[in-house]
Amino acid sequence: MAVVFVSLFFIVGLVMSYIPGKDQNNGAVVRVGLLRVPNDEILAKATNIIDERFAEQNIGVEYITFDSGVDANKALSADSIDFASMGHTNGVVALSNNINVELIWIHEILGDVEALVARDDSGIETIEDLRGKRIATTFASTSHLSLLTILQNANLEDEVTLLDMQTADIVAAWRRGDIDAAYTWQPSLGEIMKTGTTLKTSAQMAEEGLVTCNILLANKNFTDSHPDLTVTFLSCLKEAGDIYRADPDQAASILAQELTLDIEEVKIQLQGSQWLTPQEALSDKLLGTHTEPGSFVDVMKNTADFLYNGRYIQRNPSREEIARFVNPVYVEAMYRGEVMP
Template sequence: MQIKKKKLIVTFLMSFLIVLTACSSGETNATLPEKVNIGYLRVPNDEMIAKSQAYFEKYYEDKGIETNFIVFDSGVEANQAFASGSVDFASMGHTNGVVALSRGIPVELIWLHEILGETEGLAVREGAGISSLQDLKGKKIATTFASTSHYSLLQILKEERIEDQVELLDMQTVDIVAAWERGDIDAAYTWQPSLGALLDKGNILISSKEISEMGHQTANIVLARKAFTEEYPELTVDFIAGLVEGGDFYRGNPEEATVISADALGITPEEATIQMEGSLWLTPKEEISSDYIGTSEQVGGFSKVMKESSDFLQGQGLIPKSPSQEEFDTFINPEFVEMYLERED
């Protein structure tokens, strides 16, 4: 009896140590998800390169996790997917991040893809008689509501004091291109590659780079489902690592990166070059600088950009209530970029 008791005690202790070891590792194969759902936009950025080069699979497949990509035409669609719990990460313009927070969707901002510049702009149709912003009066202008393009357009219309003298039409990018081809609209504020499709019959009147210089910064961001990031912090860091590899590839091999992006988007390398050079891509260290998302100890300046955008959107009646600055400070979570940098050290 005594020997049997000792054996039982030893067996119990060994089992306890195995469980303890598994718990200490955080995410074990037994607890990992079957797949990671990644929503992306058809824009040439770090995510597009990472997707094309299979960088995400590099981190997930060895763990037995499928990488499932879902293309969204806008952040509106991405937020709908987040609300239903059908996506873990998704890209969108920062204004749709504002919408997500204002609606109480359980997500957080974990990465800035790029600070937008010439990759977004206001195209005007040839023959529409538009050579200045004041000429927009009485014209039909299409954009995707609640997007960064919509935000930038509203800012310049307000600056020119003509916001009540134009007809704004809410369209997805594919519909903007179709309406342009039919001649149904006079102008459109949209992003690449849709913007490039309009230039055969028009030209750019003003870009988001110029609007940013006026003090109205816009960016494409990554939101993550909080239930996922809380349960799988290391898998979230893996996602960040894939984005970093995409950005590093572009910085180290710009010509090859433009060809990869062009192939993925069905555009020419020349068009891809214009689009990729028309925005600012951030390194991980730049991400957590005081100008952008900041650190766990010090909130970055992008939180104020989000708040200013939010107040503007509320003033336009696009969201019912603007979240507080403190809510935006909490909404932006630099923890996973910091964990990535610690991992690399």
């Protein structure tokens, strides 16, 4: 989804090389960058899991919401947040731009929660009908990657007009009739689907070999200084995931209230993505382990190649860089119940 990701933490009362952020009362605070989608992080916030776990250590939590990974990366680059959720494409952008972060978690594998939709009055019924049309998406997002892949496969890259828009702007442009189609994610997707026809979903793209997902990046200044708190944060996400898996309807109700969305809309979004358990995240098909990297390294490298060849990033990270960037050690520690030094 687009653009995905995040969260930030701080410990108080310790002398360390990385100085925690401060709230208005000058207390230690973890700054958490959120992506406004129904995922484990939003559920952990809504159920106060994160706040309560860090309050036990006299640490506050500050939440910052981003519309996409583009703005989250700006905050990470400025060292003003500790963690950020985003689509994995923006993770590649962060690495390409040498932002001091690492990928520590996969929130969800994207499916029907993202899609390419054409306006009902646009005359578009097939992918081929996109020729000469105006298509909006959020550049550098997972939706952008999926759209570019579709256009490339249909030899339409130079036959359409692509417009870079944030999700709210896509909905506004759609209502004005300024665009003919859009590839976006929920909840904006739900709005345009009311007067549009779905041409392709990210679930279908995954079946064809293009896996997209939302990830969590962590500021290495924070993780290097506080690996234990990083594991604590991930354990909060696992706890939220367990709530969802135990009672999806209850989770949907909580998320709907937190995001001020219709509960049925939230249920559709949840059904359109796959939340991961730590065990699933550590499989050889995804993160793997610190000794045996998983196939997600190849997903990131393929994405980097695609973005570089399309001139969306200026530097193409090597596979070795990406293997170091994808760091499952914190998930491993959480899964095994280890306390990191």
